Amino acid sequence: MISTQTLAAIRFGAGLGGRQPQALDGAVLLDSLHPELSSADHAITSWEIRRARALERRTINRDLREDEDPALSARLQDINRKDRDDSFAELRAMMARLAYAPTGFAERLARFWANHFAAQRRGGVLRAGRPALIEEAIRPNITGSFQSLLRAAVLHPVMLVYLDQTASVGPFSGVGRRRGRGLNENMAREVLELHTMGSAGGYTQSDVTQFARLLTGLSVSLEEGFTFEPRIAEPGLLEIFGKRYGGRPMTLDHITEFLDDLALRPETAQHLAGKLARHFISDTPDPQLVAHMAASYLHGRGELMVLYRAMLEHPAAWAAPLSKTRAPFEVMAAAIRAMDPPRAMLSGLSTRQTRLFLARPLEAMGEPFEQVPSPAGYGEDAAYWVTPQGLAARIDWAMALAQRVPLAPDPREFVDIAMADAASDTLRRAASGAETRAQGVGLILSAPEFNRR
Amino acid sequence: MTHRSDRRAFLSRSLALGCSLAASPLITPIALAGGPGDNRLVVIILRGAMDGLDLLRPVGDPHLAALRPRLFGEGADAPGPALNNFFSLHPALEGLLPLWQAGELAFVPATSTPYRDRRSHFDGQDHLEAGTAGQLPPALSRDGWLNRLLTLLPGADARTAFAVGRERMLILEGAAPMTQWEPGTDLNLSPQSRLLLSHLFQADPLFAEAGRTALDMTGATLAEDEMAGMMVQTSAGDADGLAAYIAQQMLGETRIASFSLSGWDTHNAQSRAILPAMARLQAAILTLRAGLGPVWGRTTVLAMTEFGRTIRENGSRGTDHGTGGAMLLAGGAIRGGRMIGGWPGLAEADMYAGRDLMPLRDIRAYSAWAMRDLFGLRASDVARVVFPALDMGETPGLLL
Numbered sequence: 037m038i039s040t041q042t043l044a045a046i047r048f049g050a051g052l053g054g055r056q057p058q059a060l061d062g063a064v065l066l067d068s069l070h071p072e073l074s075s076a077d078h079a080i081t082s083w084e085i086r087r088a089r090a091l092e093r094r095t096i097n098r099d100l101r102e103d104e105d106p107a108l109s110a111r112l113q114d115i116n117r118k119d120r121d122d123s124f125a126e127l128r129a130m131m132a133r134l135a136y137a138p139t140g141f142a143e144r145l146a147r148f149w150a151n152h153f154a155a156q157r158r159g160g161v162l163r164a165g166r167p168a169l170i171e172e173a174i175r176p177n178i179t180g181s182f183q184s185l186l187r188a189a190v191l192h193p194v195m196l197v198y199l200d201q202t203a204s205v206g207p208f209s210g211v212g213r214r215r216g217r218g219l220n221e222n223m224a225r226e227v228l229e230l231h232t233m234g235s236a237g238g239y240t241q242s243d244v245t246q247f248a249r250l251l252t253g254l255s256v257s258l259e260e261g262f263t264f265e266p267r268i269a270e271p272g273l274l275e276i277f278g279k280r281y282g283g284r285p286m287t288l289d290h291i292t293e294f295l296d297d298l299a300l301r302p303e304t305a306q307h308l309a310g311k312l313a314r315h316f317i318s319d320t321p322d323p324q325l326v327a328h329m330a331a332s333y334l335h336g337r338g339e340l341m342v343l344y345r346a347m348l349e350h351p352a353a354w355a356a357p358l359s360k361t362r363a364p365f366e367v368m369a370a371a372i373r374a375m376d377p378p379r380a381m382l383s384g385l386s387t388r389q390t391r392l393f394l395a396r397p398l399e400a401m402g403e404p405f406e407q408v409p410s411p412a413g414y415g416e417d418a419a420y421w422v423t424p425q426g427l428a429a430r431i432d433w434a435m436a437l438a439q440r441v442p443l444a445p446d447p448r449e450f451v452d453i454a455m456a457d458a459a460s461d462t463l464r465r466a467a468s469g470a471e472t473r474a475q476g477v478g479l480i481l482s483a484p485e486f487n488r489r
Numbered sequence: 490m491t492h493r494s495d496r497r498a499f500l501s502r503s504l505a506l507g508c509s510l511a512a513s514p515l516i517t518p519i520a521l522a523g524g525p526g527d528n529r530l531v532v533i534i535l536r537g538a539m540d541g542l543d544l545l546r547p548v549g550d551p552h553l554a555a556l557r558p559r560l561f562g563e564g565a566d567a568p569g570p571a572l573n574n575f576f577s578l579h580p581a582l583e584g585l586l587p588l589w590q591a592g593e594l595a596f597v598p599a600t601s602t603p604y605r606d607r608r609s610h611f612d613g614q615d616h617l618e619a620g621t622a623g624q625l626p627p628a629l630s631r632d633g634w635l636n637r638l639l640t641l642l643p644g645a646d647a648r649t650a651f652a653v654g655r656e657r658m659l660i661l662e663g664a665a666p667m668t669q670w671e672p673g674t675d676l677n678l679s680p681q682s683r684l685l686l687s688h689l690f691q692a693d694p695l696f697a698e699a700g701r702t703a704l705d706m707t708g709a710t711l712a713e714d715e716m717a718g719m720m721v722q723t724s725a726g727d728a729d730g731l732a733a734y735i736a737q738q739m740l741g742e743t744r745i746a747s748f749s750l751s752g753w754d755t756h757n758a759q760s761r762a763i764l765p766a767m768a769r770l771q772a773a774i775l776t777l778r779a780g781l782g783p784v785w786g787r788t789t790v791l792a793m794t795e796f797g798r799t800i801r802e803n804g805s806r807g808t809d810h811g812t813g814g815a816m817l818l819a820g821g822a823i824r825g826g827r828m829i830g831g832w833p834g835l836a837e838a839d840m841y842a843g844r845d846l847m848p849l850r851d852i853r854a855y856s857a858w859a860m861r862d863l864f865g866l867r868a869s870d871v872a873r874v875v876f877p878a879l880d881m882g883e884t885p886g887l888l889l
Binding site: 471 | 681685696
């Protein structure tokens with residue numbers, strides 16, 4: 037039997053230790069969302085700044101082909117260094133947010149939605165993008181309606197470029213007819229399959245194609261950023277799921293109208309409820325829990341607070357055991373949280389130290405910062421992260437962390453801080469049987485139990 | 490250096506340390522006598538929907554240039570080396586031409602899994618690797634067809650089959666033991682911590698097998714400096730490195746290996762975007778051939794993708810998700826230098842759904858016959874266990 041307090045911290049929050057509230061339960065978790073999201077640290081470089089740098093990078097690269105001006109080369113190096121340093125600063129900040137949050141529920145939800153709307157920069161001159169997408173489109177919307185979240189995530193330039201929407205042109209639009217260009221249906225398909233109705237949603241190829249027509253007009257350029265271009269938008273009315281959208285004049289409203297309708301479809305409710313429950317609670321969540329969540333979501337007209345409340349108020353959300361696996365980023369944050377070094381130690385890491393201590397280990401564990409494996413994101417089932425490779429990297433990092441802290445805590449006490457009543461007797465015995473304090477702490481942080489949530 | 494297996498290196502190391510791992514299943518002696526034969530099978534999963542019409546270009550088809558005006562029409566790059574009077578090879582695969590001439594390379598131009606119409610990468614790859622038809626089984630009970638093959642091989646153990654790379658591969662997931670590993674991993678643990686950790690991992694069923702392998706493989710590489718040094722050079726995602734590692738394993742106990750090469754989802758500017766993926770595919774095959782040496786003659790390589798791409802190019806000089814596509818076969822064990830299974834044609838009436846290449850035969854039939862011939866299995870066993878409910882049809886005579 038694991039206490040509610042422990043379940044709340046490990047299953048829904050950032051883990052034990054740190055400074056979580058004395059009494060932690062579903063209500064406290066819900067109440068923590070707004071305050072934890074509003075404490076801004078301004079640590080994420082905006083997409084606008086990334087875009088401006090990319091534009092300058094492209095211009096300099098063109099000029100350099102004409103003339104090898106050393107001043108230009110120096111300027112290029114300077115931009116590249118800034119972009120890189122900012123990315124490592126973002127990694128430190130995102131790790132600190134999760135590790136040092138009072139409960140961490142908000143950050144966990146942000147991670148869930150960031151994976152749901154998985155996207156990353158796409159080659160070329162743009163060097164970053166995923167943290168900006170999360171900061172600008174995801175985090176501000178995770179306590180609002182799913183309609184707002186869906187619009188913001190789908191229409192963010194990083195997503196539009198990642199899912200090829202910027203290459204899609206209405207065949208009967210002005211540009212389409214003049215230049216013979218046409219549709220690219222990638223984004224339409226992924227929005228239906230991944231973001232809303234799910235692959236079991238029952239839509240057809242024709243729905244995908246119609247939606248792809250409706251989505252035309254969305255454009256991103258390095259010069260102007262996001263714009264809606266009627267010149268490439270497919271004219272005329274389009275029927276999808278029995279309702280007509282579009283028509284002249286072509287505007288962004290036609291697209292958001294369909295996205296809003298999509299958000300409130302029962303297939304979407306089912307898809308989101310099931311995925312959220314699988315993410316937090318179990319690979320095979322109680323069907324009654326999922327049904328309760330989906331019904332509440334629809335009844336609440338897509339309000340996400342209603343969805344979260346429905347999950348946390350259901351008894352099945354509090355059933356033992358901890359059967360999910362912490363993602364690499366989560367296990368690192370939980371370890372830092374339990375060790376509780378001064379926050380400045382993390383924020384004070386240099387770019388090189390950040391690479392060695394955070395970026396490379398994350399990559400070795402299978403969750404490289406700023407990257408997603410595909411538009412479907414990282415897998416949600418518990419076994420997804422449990423590979424020999426990933427475990428070797430987890431052990432390596434945990435041992436290094438334990439040895440890095442000047443005065444490692446006594447493993448027999450640390451096991452209570454890190455695992456409390458979730459620690460098994462086997463773990464307690466192993467921790468006390470280690471050769472040194474540091475090895476004992478490292479063992480606790482490498483153990484399967486600590487990798488569970 | 491001698492080709493000691495990692496497991497044996499680990500055994501001698503454990504025994505030398507005298508640690509109390511005697512209860513570990515690792516110490517069980519391997520029954521070499523009943524081993525799964527001498528032939529080798531490598532399955533390369535090409536993730537992202539490889540455009541078969543670009544890899545194996547049907548330049549003799551009168552409709553091609555009109556359907557792909559910017560990819561294959563006037564002013565496009567040279568079509569690449571001719572394989573016969575109908576098909577050319579993608580120019581970036583020119584290095585495979587000697588294999589074609591030596592009868593070590595073959596193609597099935599128009600095949601696919603039974604997955605139709607939804608054209609989702611993720612579902613498509615799951616179908617390809619699960620090897621099932623119709624509805625996918627639930628994610629939790631899904632296993633891969635190479636894993637089911639293992640259950641038919643007498644004497645197969647965890648080292649018989651390798652999934653190489655960082656990502657899990659459904660094709661080898663399942664009940665039969667197998668090993669997943671990415672070359673180049675190391676671990677610095679004291680023997681005592683290693684022992685304590687092995688107990689902790691054994692206590693959790695989800696972590697037990699992976700944890701054991703992690704400790705086993707890192708322990709072994711630590712013991713062999715030479716091998717460790719060699720492995721450092723093989724970085725993640727590097728096709729040569731993966732192939733070299735597989736060749737090394739296959740010179741030992743391993744008989745089956747699988748890995749993936751991605752980068753085939755060419756919605757935009759395909760003629761440029763596909764080049765890195767083609768280069769990786771060529772490098773992987775040539776490295777396997779070089780690394781396997783004499784064993785190449787007993788090796789079959791199958792390279793397959795989740796589905797093909799649209800016959801017509803799209804509005805952004807790329808192609809979208811389609812249905813039928815090509816499969817590549819390589820190896821000294823195959824009867825190569827030929828096209829297998831016919832060509833459906835590119836006329837509107839010959840297309841699938843008016844847009845895609847028509848698959849002429851279930852891709853599982855080719856894999857099934859290859860396995861039956863390589864491992865001396867009964868066709869009925871393959872159709873029952875590996876690909877349930879598959880009609881294998883006539884043998885395509887893939888092997889020599």
